[in-house]
Amino acid sequence: MSLLTIGKLAEATGVKVPTIRYYESVGLLPEPPRTDSNRRLYDQETVRRLRFIRHAREMGFETDAIRDLLRMAAQPDRSCRQADGIARAHLTAIDDKIARLTALRDEIEHMLADCPQDHIYSCKVIEVLADHSHCLHAEH
Amino acid sequence: MSLLTIGKLAEATGVKVPTIRYYESVGLLPEPPRTDSNRRLYDQETVRRLRFIRHAREMGFETDAIRDLLRMAAQPDRSCRQADGIARAHLTAIDDKIARLTALRDEIEHMLADCPQDHIYSCKVIEVLADHSHCLHAEH
DNA sequence: GCTAAAAGCTCCAGTCACTAGAGGATCAAG
DNA sequence: CTTGATCCTCTAGTGACTGGAGCTTTTAGC
Numbered sequence: 001m002s003l004l005t006i007g008k009l010a011e012a013t014g015v016k017v018p019t020i021r022y023y024e025s026v027g028l029l030p031e032p033p034r035t036d037s038n039r040r041l042y043d044q045e046t047v048r049r050l051r052f053i054r055h056a057r058e059m060g061f062e063t064d065a066i067r068d069l070l071r072m073a074a075q076p077d078r079s080c081r082q083a084d085g086i087a088r089a090h091l092t093a094i095d096d097k098i099a100r101l102t103a104l105r106d107e108i109e110h111m112l113a114d115c116p117q118d119h120i121y122s123c124k125v126i127e128v129l130a131d132h133s134h135c136l137h138a139e140h
Numbered sequence: 141m142s143l144l145t146i147g148k149l150a151e152a153t154g155v156k157v158p159t160i161r162y163y164e165s166v167g168l169l170p171e172p173p174r175t176d177s178n179r180r181l182y183d184q185e186t187v188r189r190l191r192f193i194r195h196a197r198e199m200g201f202e203t204d205a206i207r208d209l210l211r212m213a214a215q216p217d218r219s220c221r222q223a224d225g226i227a228r229a230h231l232t233a234i235d236d237k238i239a240r241l242t243a244l245r246d247e248i249e250h251m252l253a254d255c256p257q258d259h260i261y262s263c264k265v266i267e268v269l270a271d272h273s274h275c276l277h278a279e280h
Numbered sequence: 281g282c283t284a285a286a287a288g289c290t291c292c293a294g295t296c297a298c299t300a301g302a303g304g305a306t307c308a309a310g
Numbered sequence: 311c312t313t314g315a316t317c318c319t320c321t322a323g324t325g326a327c328t329g330g331a332g333c334t335t336t337t338a339g340c
Binding site: 281282283284285286287288289290291292293294295296297298299300301302303304305306307308309310 | 311312313314315316317318319320321322323324325326327328329330331332333334335336337338339340
Binding site for chain 2: 052055056059073077079080083086087091094098101102105108111112118123126130132
């Protein structure tokens with residue numbers, strides 16, 4: 001019960017087998033011991049570590065940030081200022097994305113609302129794309 | 141004045157030179173005529189086409205959608221139902237993204253608000269990542 | 281006319297976080 | 311004992327570019 005094959009680890013964590021091997025290759029997971037026939041064997045600590053990685057990925061943290069967070073998680077007595085900093089930076093990045101997507105959303109909705117839904121020559125969607133002066137969004 | 145080198149086209153449209161060559165390689169731009177010394181020469185029609193592509197990319201349309209939109213733009217007498225359909229599908233996709241990001245945003249904000257900002261062992265950010273039962277977001 | 285910088289060319293590799301497939305070995309169940 | 315599931319490694323593909331090497335050609339200044 002304590003040692004798992006890669007397939008069982010995948011089952012236990014919801015992370016696909018090739019993704020686990022990928023995480024090993026980029027150093028998010030350590031190289032595990034192998035059986036005589038060269039198969040990977042994982043312990044419960046790896047289950048926890050992989051779950052941590054999965055949750056962080058679900059929240060959109062990048063590989064580098066996750067590497068940092070894992071390092072911090074292993075040092076309980078240190079300050080959590082850095083960990084919070086990573087989360088705060090991520091929050092800001094998400095806010096930026098939401099702002100950009102919301103502006104985009106409104107612009108596309110306007111195009112559609114203004115379109116008489118007739119022929120291409122009067123199609124607002126095509127018109128806005130063809131002529132930047134017709135659209136609202138900022139350059140960058 | 142009417143024929144442009146790739147550099148001038150880049151200047152006129154705000155699209156980088158390598159990106160223009162990339163668009164040619166994926167069929168968004170036609171292969172242009174060349175000078176005797178093998179340099180690309182572009183006409184004003186290509187300037188318009190490339191601006192169209194840039195605006196569409198800025199709005200987040202994918203290459204395939206842009207290809208379709210360009211084809212439609214060239215057929216003014218056809219119905220614009222398809223063009224509007226592409227835009228509407230894109231709008232829906234953006235709304236989904238915004239919804240997901242907003243949920244994420246709130247979750248990360250909660251983690252940060254709940255964190256006593258002390259040591260790692262009491263850090264909410266690390267705790268939530270380490271244990272899924274502490275967090276709000278849905279599986280998928 | 282000469283030289284040096286700028287711009288052009290092709291081709292290849294890298295980005296991010298996986299995902300998929302080939303081709304082969306090994307294991308578990310019936 | 312066979313069949314199908316699982317495992318292994320290695321390579322390549324995804325989207326939409328971006329950057330670099332190593333080359334030729336053009337352009338500007340003197």
